[in-house]
Amino acid sequence: MTDDVNGFVAAERALRRAAPHQLPDVVHEVLRSQYGADAVEFLMADYGLTVLQPVTPAADRPEPLPVHSSPAGRAFGSQEPFAEERGDGRVRLHLPVSVRGDRLGVLSVTMDRAAWDRADVPELAEVAQVLGHEVVVAERDTDMYQRARRTDRLTLAAEMQWQLLPARSCSQPEYALGAQLEPAYAIFGDNFDWSAGADRLLLYITNGMGQGIGASLLTNLGINALRNARRAGIPIADQAALADQAIYAQYRGDAHLSVLLLDLELSTGRMQVVDAGSPRMLRLRDRTVSAVDFEAQLPLGMFEETDYTAQEFRLRPGDRLVFVSDGVHAVAAPGGEPYGEHALSRALTATRLLPAADVPAAVIRELSGHRGSPEPEDDALVACLDWFGARQTT
Helix, strand or coil, X not given: CCCXXXXXXXXXXXXXXXXXXXXXXXXXXXXXXXXXXXXXXXXXXXXXXXXXXECCCCCCCCCCEECCCCHHHHHHHHCCCEEEECCCCEEEEEEEEEECCEEEEEEEEEEEHHHHHHCCHHHHHHHHHHHHHHHHHHCCCCCHHHHHCCCXXXXXXXXXXXXXXXXXXXXXXXXXXXXXXECCCCCCCCEEEEEECCCEEEEEEEECCCCHHHHHHHHHHHHHHHHHHHHCCCCHHHHHHHHHHHHHHHHCCCCCEEEEEEEEECCCCEEXXXXXXXXXXXXXXXXXXXXXXXXXXXXXXXXXXXXXXXXEEECCCCCEEEEEXXXXXXXXXXXXXXXXXXXXXXXXXXXCCCCHHHHHHHHHHHHHHHHCCCCCCCCEEEEEEEECCCCCCC
């Protein structure tokens, strides 16, 4: 490596100046010239969070790596660098690529032993983080990174839904949040959305009616109506009322959207909740799982000018909240028995040591075993929120 500061500065400048589609080539060149890397590969996690796929414009893409049983997957899961000793005297360093808690993929850097002995791993990890930020910006101008996230072709409805979703995970000192939607490639209408601010977190879990493009159009209308109201600074009860009016005006009661709206005040852990439909919320506190029931209110768009009321709920530091759609709690096994809250409680207890970003995928994997087939008949949406407590100020 060249001078410590200059090496990182050169890498950062090169990535910021790179054309959107050239980021993989540029990071390879700068790590070769500044840090003595022999080979560099950028891999992105697919929509289903099952594999890491090499990012390349070539049609004959190399084979993907499994998330759960590969050295690169270990770095992705732990969000820590992982060094892999190779039999040819070289070392392969796997670096997580993430942006504000959202896990994008892994940067794998192969070096000979001399370069590895000189390597500054924390600095290389910072280069990987710069790459992540640049990918998020570059995705506005190229489809290359979107294509790298796919193991299969998306249905049109799924394409519409994925463009609507925020990141799959997010973290701040007060909380960590993760969500997963399955099936990833043929979606029926479930959705999640959130907005993180300096003083509050707003979270929406929606359960769409119908399937295919019709369900996706309904969900798009509902989510964008909620966003429009939220961005005007309106409380969540009024957000629900305005979205209700927008959906009713379009469908006249023939279609509706179930949604759970939450507004978390970060300085206190106090939460305002509007329960307008079927998504469920469970709380893990002191190793005990309990269902949290709110006053059931009408789904959005069912009737004209419905009024909604927010209820209060308070979190304690260490609480974990898990939200599921009916494609989770109501899914049936081959014998007909529903998954239900008892099985959910077991799943949440079994995953209590996992970070929030890993919980949704783990619950969905267990759900797949319950239903006895890899292909679900409905969307399965799981979101997990860990509350660490209000930030201490001095």
